[in-house]
Amino acid sequence: MQGPRFASPKLAARKLTALDATIEAATAHGVKVSANIVIPDRSHVDRVLRIIERHGRAVIVRMLVSLEDGGASIDAMQAVVDHLGAVPVSRIVTAGASDQRVRYRLPDGRTLYAKSIRPARLPETCTGCRFNNDRDCQEGYYGVRLYRAADGPFMVGVCIRRMDLCMSLGEFVMSQRCHEVAAFRADEAARLTKLHATTLRAG
Numbered sequence: 001m002q003g004p005r006f007a008s009p010k011l012a013a014r015k016l017t018a019l020d021a022t023i024e025a026a027t028a029h030g031v032k033v034s035a036n037i038v039i040p041d042r043s044h045v046d047r048v049l050r051i052i053e054r055h056g057r058a059v060i061v062r063m064l065v066s067l068e069d070g071g072a073s074i075d076a077m078q079a080v081v082d083h084l085g086a087v088p089v090s091r092i093v094t095a096g097a098s099d100q101r102v103r104y105r106l107p108d109g110r111t112l113y114a115k116s117i118r119p120a121r122l123p124e125t126c127t128g129c130r131f132n133n134d135r136d137c138q139e140g141y142y143g144v145r146l147y148r149a150a151d152g153p154f155m156v157g158v159c160i161r162r163m164d165l166c167m168s169l170g171e172f173v174m175s176q177r178c179h180e181v182a183a184f185r186a187d188e189a190a191r192l193t194k195l196h197a198t199t200l201r202a203g
């Protein structure tokens with residue numbers, strides 16, 4: 001709603017109404033709805049609080065760190081958490097992908113997530129990638145995604161920055177890359193389990 005295309009308040013209002021109707025229809029039919037909201041800095045705190053207030057019952061809200069804004073973004077997420085009196089319940093780390101999140105419980109029992117990124121790179125594919133540095137690839141490896149080519153087959157991608165790596169589903173399941181993805185996840189699951197078992201014992 002904030003892009004130049006939505007400079008017309010009428011068009012933005014229509015889009016927001018459509019969004020409300022979508023959320024209502026989904027929840028009325030038992031479809032789980034989640035909303036990812038990027039928070040660049042403290043100037044967005046009020047906007048996020050309004051969204052949580054308005055939709056937080058029907059929608060699971062996930063605040064996302066803005067990779068370009070780093071510390072300012074994390075600080076703003078903390079401001080939302082403090083304002084709501086949210087209590088951290090668990091930390092979820094996804095093995096084999098850069099996703100990690102903290103689950104919070106709000107005083108009225110609702111759930112709120114704060115998502116951030118941890119360094120994760122595919123051992124073979126990312127090593128040879130021209131974007132493999134902290135500036136060009138801040139998100140890292142985020143997991144596989146399924147696409148449908150226009151009038152074509154289902155495709156599997158491993159990186160939104162490198163769509164040239166997409167393969168048809170059939171090709172992917174038989175490929176070395178599929179093996180690499182699965183092995184990376186298994187290795188990380190074992191490593192993280194061991195690491196956090198040690199941390200829990202030490203704590």
Ligand code: SF4
Binds near residue numbers: 121129136158
């Ligand atoms: S841009 Fe994609 S393929 Fe390249 S290093 Fe980053 S995650 Fe890996």
